[in-house]
Amino acid sequence: MDSNILWQQYFNSKEVNLKNQLIEKYIELVKIVAGRLYATYGNHLDFDDLVSFGIFGLIDAIDKFDPEKNVKFETYAQIRIRGAIIDQIRNMDWIPRSIRQKAKLIDDAISKLENSSKIESITDNMIAEETGMTVREIQNVMQQTSAYHVVSLEEKLIDATEENSLADLKSELPEERLINAEVKELLIKGIKELPDKEKQVITLYYYEELTYKEIGAILGVSESRVSQLHSKAISRIKYQLL
Incomplete structure (x- = not known):
């Protein structure tokens, strides 16, 4: 399904299955951000853990994104994803x-x-x-x-x-x-x-x-x-x- 149509349908209905489709569509974005951070934190955490943390950020981004504001979702989501991962790492306090x-x-x-x-x-x-x-x-x-x-x-x-x-x-x-x-x-x-x-x-x-x-x-x-x-x-x- 076209991204614009998918977003429009989700904004109008907030249906869970549409939200899941958006998560699946942008999961690669989570992996990209997690991959960059893994280069720094790989000695302490598994890549899959970073992805799991990042998914929370992606879900938060989908929930809060406003298409009427002049910013791409990918840009907005990367900040939320990165923030969610860093927040979880901070809370773990591994040292x-x-x-x-x-x-x-x-x-x-x-x-x-x-x-x-x-x-x-x-x-x-x-x-x-x-x-x-x-x-x-x-x-x-x-x-x-x-x-x-x-x-x-x-x-x-x-x-x-x-x-x-x-x-x-x-x-x-x-x-x-x-x-x-x-x-x-x-x-x-x-x-x-x-x-x-x-x-x-x-x-x-x-x-x-x-x-x-x-x-x-x-x-x-x-x-x-x-x-x-x-x-x-x-x-x-x-x-x-x-």
Whole structure:
């Protein structure tokens, strides 16, 4: 059935079987969004779990979508789907308290080393000496917390998008402006003000969609160092959005 006809029939009747047809029609959109997020959260969750979370977002999008507002359903739905997945991931809170405590020690050690020695490239060995942890422990903590930092940032961006943009789609008009202009400006400003290596990591990770291993090979540093740079960059950017 033609999409426009299907939507029109659903809006007029709200029949469950028509809603199910819309869900089936756009399920691939859920898989696309879940696939992108799986690259980040795959160490903690199954792809099927992400799809399940995303389906709730799709259903919510179908329920709340208004065709009279000048925005494509696919654009609107992706925000709802992504938001639903991030929300579920946040609620799962998979990082043990002991790991969070170690991550705090590592962050404090990095800050101390940066402020005291002005060393551009802080090594895992330096952090190990400062914290009393082994290099393996540090690398393990970095790997476990890297996805958490991404969740935290994406959650804030989604919250800003939901609050500032989806509340009145008519005022935003083009789908390119679904993310509030002020949030975009702050995010761009935050990225521009990052130190060069952190800026490179953010660019390669989010825009080029490279893995830590691939980024490490390009920058000539270890995966744990990439994770470290990523975490520091996310913290700086989040501060710009507070």
